[in-house]
Each structure stands twice: as C-alpha cells, then as structure tokens.
Amino acid sequence: MSAAGGKREVAELAWPLAVGFLAYTLLGVVDTMLMGRVSTAAQAGVGLSVTIVFSFMAFFRGVTRGAQALVAAADGAQDEERKEQAASAGLLLGLVSGLLAAALLSAFAGPVLRAVVEDAEVLDASLAYLAVRVWGLPFMLLGFGALAALQGVGDTKARMWASLLGNGVNGVLSLILVFGWGPIPALGAAGAALGSVLGDLLMAVVYLVRFGQRFGAPGATSFSVLKDSLTLGLPDGLQCQGNVLAFLVMNLALARAGAEHLAASQIVLQLVSVSFLPGVGVGEAAGVHVGRYLGAGEPELAARSMASARVLAVSAMSACGVVFATGGTWLASWFTQDPAVLALTGPLLLLAASFQVGDAVATVHLCSLRGAGDVRFTLLASLGCAWGLLVPSALGLGLGLGWGATGAWVGLLVEVSGLALLTAWRVRGLGEGRVGRLDLLLGTAN
Numbered sequence: 001m002s003a004a005g006g007k008r009e010v011a012e013l014a015w016p017l018a019v020g021f022l023a024y025t026l027l028g029v030v031d032t033m034l035m036g037r038v039s040t041a042a043q044a045g046v047g048l049s050v051t052i053v054f055s056f057m058a059f060f061r062g063v064t065r066g067a068q069a070l071v072a073a074a075d076g077a078q079d080e081e082r083k084e085q086a087a088s089a090g091l092l093l094g095l096v097s098g099l100l101a102a103a104l105l106s107a108f109a110g111p112v113l114r115a116v117v118e119d120a121e122v123l124d125a126s127l128a129y130l131a132v133r134v135w136g137l138p139f140m141l142l143g144f145g146a147l148a149a150l151q152g153v154g155d156t157k158a159r160m161w162a163s164l165l166g167n168g169v170n171g172v173l174s175l176i177l178v179f180g181w182g183p184i185p186a187l188g189a190a191g192a193a194l195g196s197v198l199g200d201l202l203m204a205v206v207y208l209v210r211f212g213q214r215f216g217a218p219g220a221t222s223f224s225v226l227k228d229s230l231t232l233g234l235p236d237g238l239q240c241q242g243n244v245l246a247f248l249v250m251n252l253a254l255a256r257a258g259a260e261h262l263a264a265s266q267i268v269l270q271l272v273s274v275s276f277l278p279g280v281g282v283g284e285a286a287g288v289h290v291g292r293y294l295g296a297g298e299p300e301l302a303a304r305s306m307a308s309a310r311v312l313a314v315s316a317m318s319a320c321g322v323v324f325a326t327g328g329t330w331l332a333s334w335f336t337q338d339p340a341v342l343a344l345t346g347p348l349l350l351l352a353a354s355f356q357v358g359d360a361v362a363t364v365h366l367c368s369l370r371g372a373g374d375v376r377f378t379l380l381a382s383l384g385c386a387w388g389l390l391v392p393s394a395l396g397l398g399l400g401l402g403w404g405a406t407g408a409w410v411g412l413l414v415e416v417s418g419l420a421l422l423t424a425w426r427v428r429g430l431g432e433g434r435v436g437r438l439d440l441l442l443g444t445a446n
Contacts, residue, residue: 005293005304007312010285013156014312018281020159022274023167030171031192033270034178035125038188040263040338045125046189047266048117052126053133055248056105059241060097060141064090064148066233069371070225071152072288073441076295082225082443087149089221089229091211094145098138105134122262125189132193136200143204146211154288155214162206170199228440235375239382246386250394250408261405264344267332268409272352275320279313279363286310286364287371290430294372294438303431306368313360321356324349344405351409358420365423372436374426381422390415 003009031050035043067090074083109130117123143162150158176184177191187194211218250265286309293302323331332345369378393411429435438444 004298005289005301005308007308010282010289010305010308011312013154013288014278014282014285014309016156016160017151017284018278020156020161020163021277021281023160023163030167030174031129031196034174034192035189036263036267038178039121040260040341041119041121042125042189044119044263044266045117045122046129046192047270048113048122048262049126049129049133049189049193051244051248051266052109052113052130053105053137055241055244056109057097057101057137057141058244059237060094060101061144062237062240063097063230063233064094064141064145065236065370066229066231066375067093067145068148068152069232069287069291069373069441070229070443071149072291072371073295073373073438075153076292077442079442083153084215084219085221085225086152086229087211087215088218089226090145090148090152091142091218092145092221092226093229093233094142094148095138097145098141101141102134102137105130105137109134129189129193132190133196136193136197139197139200139204143200143207146204146207150207150210150214151284151288152291153214154292155210156285158207158210162203162210165206166199166203169202170195173198224443228443231440232370232373232375232437235379236370239375239379242379242383243386246390249391250411260338260340260344263338264332264341264348265405265408267341268345268348268352268405271324271331271349275317275324275352275356276359276363278316278320279360280367282309282313282316283363283367287367290368290371291373291441294433294436295441299433300431302368302372303427306364306427306430309368310361310364313364314357317356317360321353324353324356347406348409351406351413355413355416358416362416362419362423365420365427368427368430369423369435372430373438373441374436377426377435378423381419381426385415385419385422389418 031046035046067086070086071083071090074080074086110127113123113126113130117126147159147162150156172195174192174195177187177194178189179191180186286306289305289309290302293299293305329342329346329349332342332349366378366382369375390411393414394408396407426435
C-alpha cells in the first residue's frame with residue numbers, strides 16, 4: 001500500500017501521465033523534425049503554426065479542466081451523482097469548445113500570419129499546415145473533455161495509451177505524406193498536418209471508449225454543476241490562453257528577427273517541452289490528489305501530496321537540465337544540420353537548463369492550486385509573470401537590443417523564476433485549508 005500523500009502514491013498516478021504527455025508532445029516534435037529535412041523555412045513555418053494551433057485551443061483546453069477538479073473532489077467525497085454530472089459536463093464543454101476553436105482558427109490565423117511574417121517561404125508553409133490542421137481541433141478538444149473526467153477519477157493510463165497510439169499513427173503517416181511514397185505525392189507541410197489530424201481522431205476515439213467504460217453513456221448535467229465547472233474552468237482557460245499568447249508574441253517577434261532565430265527557438269522549445277513532461281505529469285497527479293483529499297476533508301494530506309510531487313518533479317527536471325547543458329547541441333542536430341541554426345541553439349539550451357528547477361516548482365504549485373479550485377490566483381500570477389516579465393523582456397532584449405532568440409529566452413528565465421516564487425508563497429496555506437474553493441468543488445456554493 002502506498003502511504004497517503006507520499007511520493008509513491010503520486011508517482012503511481014503520474015508516470016502514465018508523463019508517458020502520455022511525452023507521446024502527445026511528440027506530435028508537434030515529429031512535424032517540426034520532419035520539416036527540418038525539407039528546409040529551414042518550412043521548419044520555421046510549421047513550428048510557428050504548431051504554436052498557433054495550441055494558442056487557439058489553449059483557452060478551451062483550460063475550460064474543460066474545471067470539470068476535472070469537480071470530478072476529483074466528488075470522487076473524494078463519494079458523491080456519485082455529482083461525479084457523473086461533472087463528467088458529462090466535461091464532455092459537453094469539450095464538444096462545444098472544439099467547434100469554437102476550429103472556427104476561430106479558420107477566421108483569424110491566416111490574417112495574423114500575413115500581417116507579421118515577412119518571409120514568403122515561412123508564410124507558405126505555415127498557411128499550408130494550418131489549412132489542414134484546423135480539422136483536428138474538434139476531435140482534440142472532445143477527447144480532452146472525456147479525458148478531464150477520466151483523470152478526475154485517477155484513470156491516467158487512458159491518456160498514456162491514447163497518446164502512444166495517436167503519435168504512432170502520426171509518425172508513420174506524416175513520414176509518408178510529407179515526402180511521398182509510391183502513388184502518394186509529397187505533400188510537405190500539409191502532409192505533416194494531415195498525419196496529426198488523423199492522430200487526433202484516433203486519440204479522441206480511445207478517450208470516448210474509455211469514458212463509456214468508466215461512466216456509461218453521458219447523461220444530463222445540472223445547471224449548478226455546469227456553472228461550477230465553468231467557474232473553475234474559465235479562469236484556467238484564460239490563464240492557458242494568456243500564457244500561450246505570450247509565447248506567440250515571442251515567436252512572432254523572432255519571426256522578424258529571422259528564420260534562423262525562429263527555427264532555433266522552435267527546436268529548443270520542442271526539447272524543453274519534452275523535459276517539461278515529467279514535471280507536468282507529476283503536477284497533474286498532485287492536482288488530482290489535492291482535489292480528492294480536499295473533497296474527503298483532509299487538507300493536510302492534500303499539502304503532503306503537493307510536497308511529494310514537488311520533490312519528484314524537481315529531481316526529474318534537474319536531470320533534464322544536466323542533459324541540456326552537456327549534450328543539447330547533439331540533440332539539436334537531430335532537428336537540423338543548418339550551421340547558423342545550430343550555433344544559435346547553444347546559448348538557448350544553457351538558458352533552458354538553468355530554469356528547470358524553477359519550472360518544476362512552479363508547475364507543481366500551479367497544478368495543485370488548480371486542483372484546490374484556487375484558479376483566480378493562478379490566473380493572476382501566471383498572466384502577471386507572462387505579460388509583465390516574459391513579453392517585455394523578450395521584446396526589449398530580443399528585438400530592442402538585437403539579441404534575437406537569446407534575448408527571448410532570457411525573458412523565459414525571468415518569467416519562470418518569478419512564477420516559482422509567487423506560487424511558493426501561495427501554497428503555504430494549503431494544508432490549513434486557507435487556500436482553495438471547497439464550496440465550488442463540492443457544490444455547497446449553490
């Protein structure tokens with residue numbers, strides 16, 4: 001038996017999440033890597049488009065997580081009716097979100113790209129990728145709605161298997177569709193996007209099948225449960241959207257600095273996204289345990305789960321930092337052989353190595369606070385650091401002083417450090433029950 005709130009209990013929930021996040025993140029990594037074999041401009045364009053896709057779905061992904069917090073708390077309180085209604089609310093929100101995200105991406109992404117991207121080859125690759133990739137958003141977000149319910153009851157293996165299957169399909173199909181094979185013509189960026197869409201579809205099917213096994217057919221959800229889901233999910237969605245838009249501003253600035261700077265930043269961002277996975281997997285597991293223990297009336301165990309997760313995340317991400325500092329250039333060579341791009345990745349990888357500990361701490365704290373329903377604080381802290389620290393630093397150092405990608409990544413280091421300090425102050429009250437919205441988690445606010 002695992003000790004309540006201990007490292008083993010957290011790890012048992014976290015490792016399938018980390019594997020699932022890794023496989024899912026590789027969807028973007030594979031696309032970026034394959035396009036590096038086409039050209040630097042194509043790689044930069046597809047990398048930029050991957051960021052744009054996630055920027056248009058980030059808000060809606062956050063909205064679905066409100067249902068996850070309700071499911072976890074109801075599960076801890078053994079309130080079966082509320083748990084099932086919250087699960088159905090997650091599915092409904094995912095369906096509506098997917099349709100809205102696709103509509104917004106179709107309407108606005110093209111004009112934004114044409115306004116800010118000056119390199120014609122980068123622009124063509126971006127637009128070709130987005131024209132196909134948009135069709136995957138409804139599948140992706142419907143799957144995330146089902147996933148929110150599954151993770152709320154601790155079913156983290158569903159994400160692992162869905163992501164592994166989806167990434168396998170994406171990898172094989174993208175390779176064929178990008179470069180062509182037999183009668184299949186080489187589709188370039190559009191082929192990479194089509195492989196990802198089919199991977200999204202497969203993952204959504206896996207999540208929906210598992211949802212049916214755990215909860216049965218989705219039923220009606222009450223207005224109060226839907227309202228509580230949105231009360232928790234909307235600030236989370238705004239936080240996700242604001243953070244991604246800050247990254248998008250950084251990348252659009254780098255597009256003006258040159259294709260080499262943008263490509264180098266995208267390569268390092270893909271590598272860092274892999275190192276981030278142990279931290280986010282452990283953090284998500286901590287958030288589930290925090291919600292469960294608060295729902296069960298045991299805030300001290302919620303705080304213990306968070307502390308255990310913090311130790312695990314710091315250990316894993318510190319190891320990744322060592323790899324970046326000692327072998328990062330070799331890893332970057334998997335993505336490109338362009339000497340100008342490789343020269344730029346060196347300083348970026350050292351900066352990435354330097355903020356791994358702070359990133360681990362901030363990630364676990366933010367996930368734990370979301371699990372407790374403290375979404376207003378996470379919104380203000382995250383957006384304050386992203387727009388008050390990252391964006392000004394990236395623009396001022398990257399463009400103003402001409403540091404390019406290095407200046408932008410100095411801004412990332414400043415942002416992560418500030419967020420780690422802010423959240424460390426906030427989580428001190430978790431064990432005493434002074435932090436969180438138990439009334440929303442359990443429905444007593446209505």
